Amino acid sequence: xxxxxxxxxxxxxxxxxxxxxxxxxxxxVYGHSIVGIRHGWRGLMDGDVVELDREEVxxxxxxxxxxxxxxxxxxxxxxxxxxxxQSTIEAERIDAVIAIGGEDTLGVAHQFGxxxxxxxxxxxxxxxxxxxxEVTFGFDTAVQTATDAIDRLxxxxxxxxxxxxxxxxxxxxxxxxxxxxLAGGANVILIPEWPFDIAEVCERLxxxxxxxxxxxxxxxxxxxxxxxxxxxxxxxxxxxFGHVQLGGVGTMVTEEIKARTxxxxxxxxxxxxxxxxxPTAFDRVLATRFGIxxxxxxxxxxxxxxxxxxxxxxxRVPIGDAVGTLxxxxxxxxxxxxxxxx
Numbered sequence: 454x455x456x457x458x459x460x461x462x463x464x465x466x467x468x469x470x471x472x473x474x475x476x477x478x479x480x481x482v483y484g485h486s487i488v489g490i491r492h493g494w495r496g497l498m499d500g501d502v503v504e505l506d507r508e509e510v511x512x513x514x515x516x517x518x519x520x521x522x523x524x525x526x527x528x529x530x531x532x533x534x535x536x537x538x539q540s541t542i543e544a545e546r547i548d549a550v551i552a553i554g555g556e557d558t559l560g561v562a563h564q565f566g567x568x569x570x571x572x573x574x575x576x577x578x579x580x581x582x583x584x585x586x587e588v589t590f591g592f593d594t595a596v597q598t599a600t601d602a603i604d605r606l607x608x609x610x611x612x613x614x615x616x617x618x619x620x621x622x623x624x625x626x627x628x629x630x631x632x633x634x635l636a637g638g639a640n641v642i643l644i645p646e647w648p649f650d651i652a653e654v655c656e657r658l659x660x661x662x663x664x665x666x667x668x669x670x671x672x673x674x675x676x677x678x679x680x681x682x683x684x685x686x687x688x689x690x691x692x693x694f695g696h697v698q699l700g701g702v703g704t705m706v707t708e709e710i711k712a713r714t715x716x717x718x719x720x721x722x723x724x725x726x727x728x729x730x731x732p733t734a735f736d737r738v739l740a741t742r743f744g745i746x747x748x749x750x751x752x753x754x755x756x757x758x759x760x761x762x763x764x765x766x767x768x769r770v771p772i773g774d775a776v777g778t779l780x781x782x783x784x785x786x787x788x789x790x791x792x793x794x795x
Contacts, residue, residue, distance in 0.1 A: 454548040455486045456751055457502070460519040461493030461526075461558030465577050465591035466732030467740035469513040469520055471553055474744025476510045483752050488545060493554070494561055495526035498537040502545055514737060517730045525557065529564060542570060549751045553577050555589075556776050559759060563772040566757035573750045574759035574772045575743045579727055582626035585775040586761035590740040595622065595727040596632045602723055603637030603670060610668035616658055616710055616718040620703025622727050623674030626781045629727065631790055634672035641669070641794050643706070645676035646782050651706065655713045657795035662716070671710075673703050742767050 458475055460468050472489070479485045489509070491501040503509075503521075513520055528534030542550070549571035552562040555578035566572040576583045579595035599621050606617040619639075621629045627644020634642035641657055643649045658669050707720040732740070739762065746760040746767040758769040 454751065455488060455546050456549050456551060456748070457488045457490050457497070457542070457545070457547040458505070458521070458551040459490035459493050459496060459553065460521050460523045460577070461552065461554035461561070462523060462577070463525075463555075463579070464518045464523055464728050465579055466517045466594040466728070466730060467590035467736040468518065468523075468553060468577065469510075469516050470590075470732065470737050470740035471575055471577075471744035471747070472505070472520065473510040473513055474741045475551060475748045476505050476507065478745055479748040479751075480506055483748065485748075485752070488547060489521045490550075492522040493524040493526055493558065494528050494534075494538065495524045496522075497541050497550075498526065498528055498531065498534050500541045500544065502541070514741075515731050517728075517732060527557070527561060529561065535568075538565070539570070549573060549756075551575060551747045551751065555580070555583060556779065559583075559772055560776045563757065563776060566772060571751070571756045572772065573747050573755065574775065575747050576759060576761060576775065579629065580623055580626055581628040582779045582781065583775055584778050584780045585759065585770040586763065588739070588762055590732070590736045590743065591728075592628065593735040593739075594730070594733045595629050596636065597733055598727050598730065599629060599633035599672075599723055600636040602721065602726075603633060603639065603672065606670060606721060607638065607668070610670060613717065614667035616669045616671060616707075616714075616716050618671045618673060618703050618707045618710070618718060618720040620673050620675055620720065620722040620724070622724065624676040625779050627674040627677070627787075628782060630672050630674035630677075631782055631787065634670075635790055635793070637670065637672070638793070639670045639672040641671040642787075642790055643671070643673040643677040644782060644787065645674055645678065646784075647787060648678050648680045650680045651709050651713070654706070655710055658710065658714060658716060660795050662714075667716075671706065673706055675702060677702055
């Protein structure tokens with residue numbers, strides 16, 4: 454068979470491990486041909502493909518990012534995009550496509566799967582918000598990076614009696630904020646699932662100050678929203694999947710804290726730092742397992758399924774089930790975290 458592989462959406466530590474695993478088993482064990490599709494769905498629209506063999510994937514296991522490049526292109530919103538994808542698949546004689554991505558990338562894969570294109574999905578998102586899998590690769594690396602940053606900010610906060618606000622990624626789900634905040638000993642954690650009252654946040658910080666604890670850490674997910682009427686957030690541009698460009702809530706929370714309490718407060722926005730760099734050992738192993746499972750699924754004739762981690766085992770689930778509902782933070786876990794607030 455001739456199998457295409459693409460990476461879509463934001464880059465993520467562990468992508469290259471998946472590509473390597475698919476090529477090593479697909480070519481070395483099954484004898485298939487693997488075609489790398491450049492820049493996600495845009496590459497299938499433009500016919501931008503490259504042959505992949507053992508030499509092309511040598512040494513990429515510890516590298517962050519993706520050797521294939523990525524984009525947030527949506528063929529279903531681009532004029533002639535669907536026809537262009539189908540034309541490339543036919544011209545390149547591609548029998549199946551392995552799509553590595555999050556909700557948007559796999560949502561497109563599911564649509565093409567419904568149209569008769571053999572699609573196998575691999576879950577990828579540092580946000581950890583895909584359903585049907587216990588965890589996505591990239592999440593562990595992002596949490597560790599955020600935790601390291603919070604550990605360092607504690608010493609500055611304590612040296613200057615400051616409130617340090619740390620903004621991390623997390624559009625609809627607060628997994629990174631919650632896990633890194635818990636691991637890093639944050640005093641307040643704000644996540645998208647629970648709108649926050651800025652007055653309550655400030656009172657928690659005042660309470661700490663009255664106890665003589667003048668240094669505090671506030672971790673806020675980029676998608677966190679205030680209770681209606683408590684403060685106003687700005688909205689940004691919209692991408693091809695209809696998502697508003699986020700970022701800036703950390704700065705606004707910081708300014709509100711300064712204005713309402715008089716405390717010295719500073720913000721650190723980690724942003725894309727969380728996506729980059731070397732994947733952790735956990736993410737390398739999980740991504741490798743996903744890659745092997747994906748090429749096995751293609752070889753077995755499966756279609757419109759995503760490989761997933763459930764109870765420690767790699768299984769196959771319908772892509773539609775994985776992208777139908779986002780996996781958000783369990784209220785019980787957030788309640789656990791609130792024990793350490795203030």
